[in-house]
Amino acid sequence: MNATPIQVPLLIPAVPDRSALWPYLERIDEARHYTNFGPLVKELEARLQQRFESHAGMQLHVTTVSNATLGIELTLKALNLPAGSLVLVPALTFVATITAIISAGHIPVVADIDPDNWLLTPEIAAAAVKASGARAAVVVATFGHPQNTRDWSEFQRQSGVRIVIDAAAAFGSQWLDAGDIPVVFSMHATKSLPAGEGGFIVSGDASINALVCQMSNFGINLDPHSGVPVGYLSSSGTNAKLSEFHAAVGLASLDNWDQQALLRQRLYQRYRSNLEQSCGEELSWQTGPAPSAPTTFCVRLGSEARRTHFEILCREQGIATRRWYQPLLHRHAPEIGKIVVLPTPHAEAVAADLIGLPFFIDISDAQIASVAAAVRRSVSLNPLLQHVT
Ligand SMILES: Cc1ncc(COP(=O)(O)O)c(C=O)c1O
Structure with a gap:
């Protein structure tokens, strides 16, 4: 039997069209800078930083990456947990949350969610840490519903369990009211701030953002004051840089x-x-x-x-x-x-x-x-x- 043709699709991405991209593409042509922390990437980071800071009333840092999955992985790596640490993750989330934990070299501990808000909450995490000995948690702003960063900051301070928020689908809802909780957003085509592919990490801890940035560029040191010569590998990273073309789409999305x-x-x-x-x-x-x-x-x-x-x-x-x-x-x-x-x-x-x-x-x-x-x-x-x- 033939399937009924789709009358009502599930989701149609709302990505800026070519007229909205044009001014940014012209700037790429002029600058001939296509990737490796180019001017459009810097502009996107600065505009996002301003948005988050004006909401939080404190200094925050924004680091773009090529997608949120790598953003979560690199943020976890930047916490310098011992290899093979147990990391909590809610059972109801996109698979990227768990693959990022595994790729960061850790062991996921699948935990329950709240029956009403469908989130992993600090109360559930406290019981899960007691039961498992987990040292970190990737908590999720599930379906764009925000997590309370102040509550998680308090949880982190009291328990010593490190928290990363996967807010892949929560741009515009998830804010940072506590600078010690890094939050990762996605700019996948299906999200509200689409770049085609892309992501970024927001935190109040400059050292986390600097390490994520370095690891997004293989781990090569670009800081003349770090004690490691510039151009030397100083951590083991990957290639997770956002290209200028993706930044162009991200900027045009932000305009609208x-x-x-x-x-x-x-x-x-x-x-x-x-x-x-x-x-x-x-x-x-x-x-x-x-x-x-x-x-x-x-x-x-x-x-x-x-x-x-x-x-x-x-x-x-x-x-x-x-x-x-x-x-x-x-x-x-x-x-x-x-x-x-x-x-x-x-x-x-x-x-x-x-x-x-x-x-x-x-x-x-x-x-x-x-x-x-x-x-x-x-x-x-x-x-x-x-x-x-
Ligand atoms: C909860 C969650 N985490 C992570 C991701 C992965 O984001 P990205 O596609 O930017 O890697 C998604 C994507 O839909 C998501 O919904």
Whole structure:
């Protein structure tokens, strides 16, 4: 049987078009500087730094990288933990969070999430550290919902456990109110500040940013005052530099970010109130402040059977959906490496009925209505029903 053609795509990236890129591409042509910390990369870092500093009211540092996955890996390496340290990670996140921990030479400890806000919280981390002896945690601003950096700073100070926040999808929502917690953002094409590929690290600790920057350039020392000759390898890094072309896209995205964020917020509210009006209490949502520039739209349908029913309906009608962040991290192939798994009952429950609905800036009211109609039909099923025929 032929599959129904897609009528409602899952996600359409909102990347600046060629007219928005043109002024930046002209500057690249003139400067003939294409990578290796060029002027556009520096300008992007300076503009981001200003944005984060004006929110935080303190000095912060921004270092661009070629993607957030390498950003998380290099930030972990910059913490200088002993090789093979145990590092907490929430069970519900994109696979990049765990691959970055493994690539940094550490052992992931998969921990549970809060049943309401779907985040790894300091309370859950405290119990997980006690159970596992973890020395660090990569906590995630899941689906763009921000983590509280002050709470994590307090946790880090009291426990000695080092914290890195993976805020890949949380630009505009995740801020730094504590300079001792490094935060990593993604500029992947699907994010709200797209560069095609790209990422950056924000922290109040200049030495972390300097080390990430050095390791993004193989580990070559470029600091005449460091005690190691300039041009010598002084740490073991990789090539994770952001090119001038990606910086051009990032800068053009930043020029238009506030307008785009507003469109995303309005869409989120319109879509959500449509579903709340038609399906009311049957749906549950991630609690906490709505993201400033949402790029995904997830909801829990109340049971696994309802989700299966909804997926079948959507396939029949050409509506694309995604079980975001599934399978849970510890349910992938054992070959990914050594992993410690703590009990994750809340993550299992969320994963059982979570579904990502189509979400993109120019989704039409008719498309939203067709998604809402399918949701309505599925949640009219008895949630205790175990199987869908
Ligand atoms: C939670 C999370 N972490 C990390 C990443 C990886 O980001 P990048 O594609 O920039 O490497 C993503 C990308 O979607 C993500 O959602």
